[in-house]
Amino acid sequence: MAESSYKLIYYDIRGLAEPIRWMFKLAKVDFEDERIPVENWKEEKYRFEKQMGRLPILQVDDKFELSQVASITQYVAKQFGFNGETEMDAARADEVHELLYDLRLCAATQLKSEKSPSDPDIFLHTVFRAVCNEANLSKKVLMKKSLLNIFPKYLEKINSLLQQSSGQYLAGDRITYADLAFANFMDICHTMVNPDLLNDYPCLQDLIDEVLDLPEIREWMDPSREKCPPLPTGA
Structure with missing residues (x-):
């Protein structure tokens, strides 16, 4: 076949x-x-x-x-084979994925007042660039402060799920798409929002480091790892 x-x-x-x-x-x-x-x-x-x-x-x-x-x-x-070994693993992976989506949505809602009419209509996908690309330093500080207020409860929840897991990953003892989604999301947040987001969660940081150090992912990201390209105007 x-x-x-x-x-x-x-x-x-x-x-x-x-x-x-x-x-x-x-x-x-x-x-x-x-x-x-x-x-x-x-x-x-x-x-x-x-x-x-x-x-x-x-x-x-x-x-x-x-x-x-x-x-x-x-x-x-x-x-x-990235959805866990059991139905409970799969459900837990789904839960983490939804938590990350909710966190991104909260961030977009928090910054909605900062969105200008010229921003492209994919704002939810590029929400953290509004902070990263803000030229006014005082405004940028305020934007970051408002964003940082929404992270702790989500990170606390995800950290508790890792502690409850039967293995070293968020949904069991085999890597799932939840681990990949979390590592990708937080790596972007580290670059565009604050590099110290996980200072209080060393186990979560270890998980991210492990994912990003996988040879296939490291090789994939090296040539064009996204930093903070500007949003276009008039899109």
Whole structure:
């Protein structure tokens, strides 16, 4: 039986789709990584009206198409063994993924007043750049302070899940997409919000370091590791 072919379509950022890319790399499965520059989205989004004008999109064998980040992430995780060894592991991975999405949504809500009409309509995917790219230092400090207030309760919850886990990972003794999503999210936050976010959570930091040190992920990230590229205007 021929192997399936995969095409992942997303913006030219790490964002919500990076853990999906990592799963392909860790599973040593080839995939087409189509990246749409953020500055081109205003024109490109009309290609995706059937998908509600949202990315990511996963195409399988040019026959099956899946939208919505949670659906794609969970599908790829099940295909390649990143959804845990038990049903409880899978449920725990889902829980962590949803917690991270809620945290990102809270951050977007917190910064909603800072969003200008010229910001692209993928703000949720690029929310931390609004802080990273703020030129006014005083305003930047206030934005970071307001953001930092929302992290502790989520980090406390995720840290407790790690402590309760039967293994060294967030959902059991085998790495799952929850670990990948958490490592990606916090690595972005370290760069764009505050490098000291996990000072009180050494076990979570150890988990992130372990994930980012996986050879496949380290090699994938080295050439173009996202720092803080500016948001385009008029997108």
